[in-house]
Amino acid sequence: MMRVLVVGSGGREHALVWALQRSPRVGALYVAPGNGGTAGLATNVPIAAEDVEALADYAAGERFDLTVIGPEAPLALGLSDRLRARGLRVFGPSAAAARLESSKVFSKRFMDAHGIPTADFAVFDAYDDAVRYVEGHPGPVFVKADGLAAGKGAIGCQTPSAARAALDRIMRQRAFGAAGDRVVIEACLRGQEVSVLAFSDGRTVRPMILAQDHKAAYDGDRGPNTGGMGSYAPAPLLDEALMARVTSKVLQRTVDAMAAAGTPYVGVLYAGLMVDGDDYAVLEFNCRFGDPETQVILPLLRTDLSDVLLACAEGRLHEVPLAWREGVCVCVVMAAQGYPGSYAQGQAIEGLEEVAGHENTVVFHAGTARRDGHIVTAGGRVLGVTAWDADLPRAMARAYAAVDAIHWPGAMYRRDIGAKGLERSDGLPGTTGDAVAHGAAATHAQPSAYRAAGVDIDAGSRAVERMGEAVRSTHGPEVLMGIGSFGGLYDATRLQGMRAPVLVASTDGVGTKTMVAAALGSYETIGQDIVNHCVNDILVQGAEPLFFLDYIAMATLDADVVARIVSGVARACRAAGCALLGGETAEMPGVYAPGEMDLAGTIVGAVERDAIIDGRTITPGDVLIGLPSSGLHTNGFSLVRRIFSRAEYGDHAGELGRPLGEALVEPHRSYLSPVRAMRQAVTIKGLAHLTGGAFVDNIPRILPEGSAVVVRRDAWEVPPLFRLIARQGGVDRDEMYRVFNMGIGMVVIVAPDEVDAALDAVAREAYVIGEVVARGEGERVVLR
Numbered sequence: 001m002m003r004v005l006v007v008g009s010g011g012r013e014h015a016l017v018w019a020l021q022r023s024p025r026v027g028a029l030y031v032a033p034g035n036g037g038t039a040g041l042a043t044n045v046p047i048a049a050e051d052v053e054a055l056a057d058y059a060a061g062e063r064f065d066l067t068v069i070g071p072e073a074p075l076a077l078g079l080s081d082r083l084r085a086r087g088l089r090v091f092g093p094s095a096a097a098a099r100l101e102s103s104k105v106f107s108k109r110f111m112d113a114h115g116i117p118t119a120d121f122a123v124f125d126a127y128d129d130a131v132r133y134v135e136g137h138p139g140p141v142f143v144k145a146d147g148l149a150a151g152k153g154a155i156g157c158q159t160p161s162a163a164r165a166a167l168d169r170i171m172r173q174r175a176f177g178a179a180g181d182r183v184v185i186e187a188c189l190r191g192q193e194v195s196v197l198a199f200s201d202g203r204t205v206r207p208m209i210l211a212q213d214h215k216a217a218y219d220g221d222r223g224p225n226t227g228g229m230g231s232y233a234p235a236p237l238l239d240e241a242l243m244a245r246v247t248s249k250v251l252q253r254t255v256d257a258m259a260a261a262g263t264p265y266v267g268v269l270y271a272g273l274m275v276d277g278d279d280y281a282v283l284e285f286n287c288r289f290g291d292p293e294t295q296v297i298l299p300l301l302r303t304d305l306s307d308v309l310l311a312c313a314e315g316r317l318h319e320v321p322l323a324w325r326e327g328v329c330v331c332v333v334m335a336a337q338g339y340p341g342s343y344a345q346g347q348a349i350e351g352l353e354e355v356a357g358h359e360n361t362v363v364f365h366a367g368t369a370r371r372d373g374h375i376v377t378a379g380g381r382v383l384g385v386t387a388w389d390a391d392l393p394r395a396m397a398r399a400y401a402a403v404d405a406i407h408w409p410g411a412m413y414r415r416d417i418g419a420k421g422l423e424r425s426d427g428l429p430g431t432t433g434d435a436v437a438h439g440a441a442a443t444h445a446q447p448s449a450y451r452a453a454g455v456d457i458d459a460g461s462r463a464v465e466r467m468g469e470a471v472r473s474t475h476g477p478e479v480l481m482g483i484g485s486f487g488g489l490y491d492a493t494r495l496q497g498m499r500a501p502v503l504v505a506s507t508d509g510v511g512t513k514t515m516v517a518a519a520l521g522s523y524e525t526i527g528q529d530i531v532n533h534c535v536n537d538i539l540v541q542g543a544e545p546l547f548f549l550d551y552i553a554m555a556t557l558d559a560d561v562v563a564r565i566v567s568g569v570a571r572a573c574r575a576a577g578c579a580l581l582g583g584e585t586a587e588m589p590g591v592y593a594p595g596e597m598d599l600a601g602t603i604v605g606a607v608e609r610d611a612i613i614d615g616r617t618i619t620p621g622d623v624l625i626g627l628p629s630s631g632l633h634t635n636g637f638s639l640v641r642r643i644f645s646r647a648e649y650g651d652h653a654g655e656l657g658r659p660l661g662e663a664l665v666e667p668h669r670s671y672l673s674p675v676r677a678m679r680q681a682v683t684i685k686g687l688a689h690l691t692g693g694a695f696v697d698n699i700p701r702i703l704p705e706g707s708a709v710v711v712r713r714d715a716w717e718v719p720p721l722f723r724l725i726a727r728q729g730g731v732d733r734d735e736m737y738r739v740f741n742m743g744i745g746m747v748v749i750v751a752p753d754e755v756d757a758a759l760d761a762v763a764r765e766a767y768v769i770g771e772v773v774a775r776g777e778g779e780r781v782v783l784r
Contacts, residue, residue: 001027002306005059008049008070009035011366011384012291016068017042019298023306036375037365049074056082065089066310072148072288076102089313093287096263100285104146104184107285114257116250117281121186127171130183134163139760140188145170147179151227152340158681158761190763191276194237195293198251199308201317202264205251209234209300209324211293212420217340219416219577220676226340227381230417232330233296237275250282266312295364295384296329329388330399332417337410339380347377351406361387361402377408392421397473415476419574470570474580488581490547500609504543508533509600512637518595519646522665523561526599527568529634532670534603535576539675540687542613543605545578554597557587576672615686615702622685623755624709624770627674629745631666631721635692636739643729655720663721671746674762678748681761686749690741699747700780708775710782716767719743737783
């Protein structure tokens with residue numbers, strides 16, 4: 001039986017201990033220093049992870065069969081070198097090899113020298129030189145401290161002024177100490193991040209399943225960088241061919257180059273990639289298991305972890321194949337209020353005993369301690385609540401159900417962990433919907449007479465059961481009571497962090513698009529439509545969504561249809577970081593014809609009073625920027641249904657490249673992300689959501705008296721669907737711009753000197769479509 005020492009005290013080390021103690025080959029298991037969670041699985045040893053001399057002496061005295069080093073700091077300080085010098089087996093790279101993480105300058109130059117794709121960069125050790133560089137490179141950049149900074153030393157900057165502030169913080173204020181003596185300034189890459197971890201024995205590399213981390217502190221990737229607020233695996237971001245390229249041209253190439261340099265790489269090689277279609281680039285290397293990626297990778301590892309780690313330490317990884325369990329794993333990090341800044345410690349944590357009984361769920365401790373028989377908070381990232389199931393929606397629901405059961409004062413976490421995976425996967429099996437009278441489940445009293453009148457209460461109950469999981473997957477700790485109650489309860493203390501919060505509410509409907517969707521059986525899409533439409537309506541005033549309620553009415557209740565609609569509602573709510581608090585499903589024979597339905601929704605959001613966007617500062621000379629639409633969105637369908645018969649929905653339209661019906665029900669686009677990006681870069685003076693009335697009726701709603709706009713119709717190419725509608729229906733061009741969005745779903749008004757920065761913020765995926773002018777006696781919207 002092996003005697004194993006794990007070094008570290010975070011959630012990653014708890015996950016390693018959890019996986020190792022399940023091995024029949026592991027006998028005695030120790031962790032230094034450990035935390036409140038590892039104490040229940042192993043023997044905690046009170047030696048700090050950075051005290052490498054004491055750790056080396058302790059390990060040599062105990063003659064451990066294997067030492068597994070978790071954090072980056074002891075690796076950079078040479079702990080593995082000291083242990084190997086004493087003849088001990090070690091899983092973890094040498095200090096020289098660990099420079100891939102401990103020095104951003106070394107890492108970037110290494111990648112450049114060995115042809116590993118990465119962002120363009122420059123290195124500076126003088127503040128003034130760095131400032132001159134960013135002033136000459138106005139595009140978005142990342143400013144990175146050279147040394148270790150606990151995952152917080154990379155600062156994204158949209159403008160030169162933001163880059164100067166980051167340089168001041170790192171190099172002058174020395175926010176990260178000596179780690180900021182030098183900085184790397186690199187171009188900002190577009191795409192999605194994915195974590196590619198691999199085992200290495202110095203010659204062989206074996207990649208693990210892909211994971212996706214969530215670095216930003218708040219929902220929607222907002223706020224400061226953290227050590228990681230959650231993750232999920234496997235992440236569907238690299239296909240087989242692209243993964244083979246990454247394995248060959250990044251992982252194996254790195255290990256080969258290290259071996260050739262006389263610094264063989266033994267341990268976990270972790271490449272953080274930015275992926276954009278078939279293209280990729282390495283953002284950074286880490287030299288250890290990721291945190292919180294480890295928490296979602298190890299529960300899916302079928303192979304005995306101790307076999308893999310020992311094979312790496314002995315240089316025979318080629319003998320050990322990796323096997324993985326089916327399913328998906330999600331980890332939601334619960335942090336102390338104030339993280340990643342200052343935070344309180346010593347708060348008693350409640351609910352851990354209850355969660356211990358949850359199936360396929362484990363809580364990995366990060367910043368915890370045992371005090372007087374209780375588990376208390378002892379760090380910024382406190383817990384990694386982890387769950388696995390057959391697919392992503394179910395795994396998310398399990399993880400958030402466990403999060404809901406755990407409490408301490410000020411606990412904070414993101415509510416959108418895994419949402420990016422849902423967007424990539426087009427919805428996964430097992431996603432179900434929301435509620436029928438999403439308040440209370442129906443009773444069974446006297447069902448026959450009511451059913452004879454056309455109302456089936458049992459069908460309502462079935463709908464509630466099927467949609468509950470998806471509804472709960474949108475809930476965070478602020479939802480105190482949702483599905484099953486007469487009214488949804490939302491804890492407004494979330495607003496306490498705002499100086500002067502203003503609530504913004506809006507109600508809207510999908511309209512007759514429901515009839516097209518019903519004819520095609522495309523119910524999930526209209527669920528997304530109603531949420532995104534409402535999100536956009538409050539976004540124009542600067543509000544971020546808090547919670548949403550829906551209303552579904554039909555002649556005869558179909559539980560499957562309701563569940564599919566609410567599946568789409570929940571999916572869009574998760575993507576927006578918005579709680580689906582409840583709703584109503586009404587069965588009304590006689591009001592609606594058989595097969596017909598109505599779908600509406602209400603959203604409530606919040607905005608700081610001084611951040612309200614109301615158009616008051618718009619002046620002549622300001623510029624109109626158009627954000628592209630995804631299609632018709634939710635307007636103009638009464639006209640569309642007159643032009644095209646139901647029989648034509650399935651016809652393949654050559655100019656569209658797909659069936660007509662598929663193009664018609666394309667979901668309404670949410671503009672939350674691009675508008676957020678623009679607001680970080682420029683001052684938005686006005687926003688107009690082009691819904692019913694399109695350009696002519698919506699833009700004037702935000703203009704001050706005495707102002708008008710000129711919209712230049714040749715500034716963008718009208719998508720083929722709109723041209724097809726005009727041609728087939730014989731619709732006049734002016735009427736088309738009055739009824740349809742014509743390919744522009746949101747209009748953003750900015751000052752002329754901020755146009756380039758606004759376009760850069762959305763990767764130039766927008767158009768300059770006009771300008772504000774002084775109003776004469778003509779129309780307020782002039783189409784030219």
